[in-house]
Amino acid sequence: MIYSDKVMEHFGNPRNVGVLDDADGIGEVGNPVCGDVMKITIKVDDDRIEDIRFQTLGCGAAIATSSIVTEMAKGMTLEEAVAITKNQVAEELDGLPPAKMHCSVLATDGLKVAVDDYLVKHGREPIAGEVKSADPDFDPHEDEDDHDAEAAS
């Protein structure tokens, strides 16, 4: 299992670390028992992600995927942000080892939960759909064997 240079670069110098105090939306996903927990806070202006921060407890891939997803999402519309897939995250990082694909799910899920949190707070319909890792009993490893994970490695 070897990380790409880009994973190592984002792990060593993660972007957008922290918490936005006046966040419009908050997404918390993962479970400490599994070793991965992520929190994303967003500022929204005119349905666009104006600012974004993350905090992550997790391995090198978890930190790198969190970092890159904040970079990708910044400036996107809410619709664009929730459409980011785990494979796009992995591609952006020049690939992830198959056993680490669940980390990119965590990152995209954190973003989705934050977006829906914003929408629901403003009396609007959520758009992200079901997010499994927001459930405290979610096992991030359960879809490790799926074909997408193989393809993106």
Place this chain on the structure above:
Amino acid sequence: MDTTVYLDYAATTPTDQRVVEAMLPFFTERYGNANSLYRLGRDAARALEGAREQVASSIGAAAPEEVFFTSGGTESDNTALIGLATAGGRSSGHVIVSEFEHHAVLEPAAWLGKHGFEVTELAPRPDGAVHPDDLAAALRDDTVLVSVMHGNNEIGTVQPIAELARVTHERGALFHTDAAQTLGKIDLDVVALGVDAASFSGHKVYGPKGTGALYLKRGVRLAPYLMGGGQESRRRSGTQNVAGNVGFATALALMDAERQAEVPRLTALRDRLVERLTGAIEFAQLNAADAPERLPHIANFVIPGVEGEAMLLHLDAAGIAVSTGSACSSGSLKPSHVLLSIGCPVEFAHGSLRVSLGRFTTEANVDYLVEQLVPIVDRLRSMNPLYAKTVAALRGATH
């Protein structure tokens, strides 16, 4: 060559230069097959038997014939588990292994479990030791084999093997111990321990990788695991690795010669590490701190609020090599089975750090590790969304 601060000696060791020198002639000039009758073969056979005598004497075996060479700890463990359980054509019975064995014991035990045997995985206690009373309670009339490791490779606790073997023999079963981590590191005498079989590895003692041995007490039956030309008294077929075994034996002789000075030196380094690391990092704890006996060179810490692989990667960037029991580093889904077996909470096991010291470790190395680790832990904790909760829970638990 580089400036790595190597603190992972329990994973492997560099081959000692003196060992390399001893091995070199056997690659080129003294290349004979130890089973050939002509002079070149006899020369190799003499070297091989000299290596066997050295290993036998070092481990306190009654005779050199009780030692046979293998490709390392994994082969020795696999051979012992499967070869002892199935000796004489036996196809059923009860086998006991401890929960925190190396996978080289757990996996063949699981294989036996799928092939007619019943397997009990015996839990160690939170002090990191397998207790003889617990073993006595697990033994049955149909128990054929018990395997408990001598020194645990992750937490460094030493098991009371002599008592465990005695309890086992009282119920008529055989006793095997994986001694890969204790060989050369502490005094080890297979007769005093009273074991029927013991596994050893060369690369943990500054010998070459791919070498090792299995001690088998005279009279104990073993179904061979590797079959073929009948080398090693038919117990392990395959042309012997003369250069490797000479290297292994030379390495062991050096361990024996230097142990009296090395044990107190490493113990002092380990204690310095434990004191400094737990003093510098809030909530850091030594795992199995209450162990009745521990190896001088291994210290395993839990550092709450961080994930082990992230810690390891940052340390690597600072030129330090250590290991962790986090799930993410192992490629498996669960964190260290060893830490879980002694009651370490899962979320903390993800943040474990194993530091293992050796021949070339200095005080400066240990201090450098602590110095580098402090800001890494601070940084990772500041990125942990749950750290405030973790701190509250830890503070609550201490009141």
